[in-house]
C-alpha cells in the first residue's frame with residue numbers, strides 16, 4: 701500500500717510539471733512572438749493561443765472548413781494590412797489588422813472569419 705501511494709504521488713508530480721510547461725509555452729507573449737517575421741498568424745483562442753494558420757498568402761477566398769468561423773485573435777507580422785471578412789470571397793468586412801500589429805476580434809466579429817486578403 702505504501703509503495704502504491706508513493707508511485708501515485710510521483711505520477712501526480714510528473715503530470716503537474718507537464719501541465720506547467722504547457723501553460724508556459726502557450727502564454728500570449730510567447731504565442732505572439734512565435735509568429736514568424738513576414739507572416740500572419742490566425743488563432744482560435746482570444747489570447748493568441750490555438751494556432752490555426754501561419755502564412756503569407758495574399759489572397760484567400762475561403763479559409764477552409766477546418767478553420768471557418770474560428771478566428772478570435774490575429775498577429776500580423778507582414779508589411780501589409782490583413783483584411784478580414786465574415787463570408788467567403790471577401791464579403792462582409794470583419795476588420796483590418798494593421799501591419800506589424802496584433803488584434804483580438806470584437807465580440808460581434810468573433811468566430812466569424814471566412815475569407816481574408818493581405819493588401
Ligand SMILES: [Ca+2]
Nearest residue numbers: 744770771772
Ligand atoms: Ca475562436
